[in-house]
Amino acid sequence: MCLAIPGKIIDIPVVMDEVFRMAKVSFGGVVKDVDLTMSPDAKIGDYVL
Numbered sequence: 371m372c373l374a375i376p377g378k379i380i381d382i383p384v385v386m387d388e389v390f391r392m393a394k395v396s397f398g399g400v401v402k403d404v405d406l407t408m409s410p411d412a413k414i415g416d417y418v419l
Contacts, residue, residue, distance in 0.1 A: 374419040377404070382414060393418075 377395035385391050391406040395418060406412050 376417045376419055377402070379404075379412060379414050379416050379418060382406070382412075 375397055377397040379393045380396050380401065381394040382391060383394070389407060389410075391410075391412075393404050393406050393412065394401055395404045404418065406418075409418055412418055
């Protein structure tokens, strides 16, 4: 089962590749590294699932 938990993008470190981007996302205070490959228009402050 997959759970869609909204998290806020708090940082997008230096991008080394236009396709493969990673972001630091806060899920209620728990910060995780998240792959943004499927969300190319995501920017700091946006919410992702």
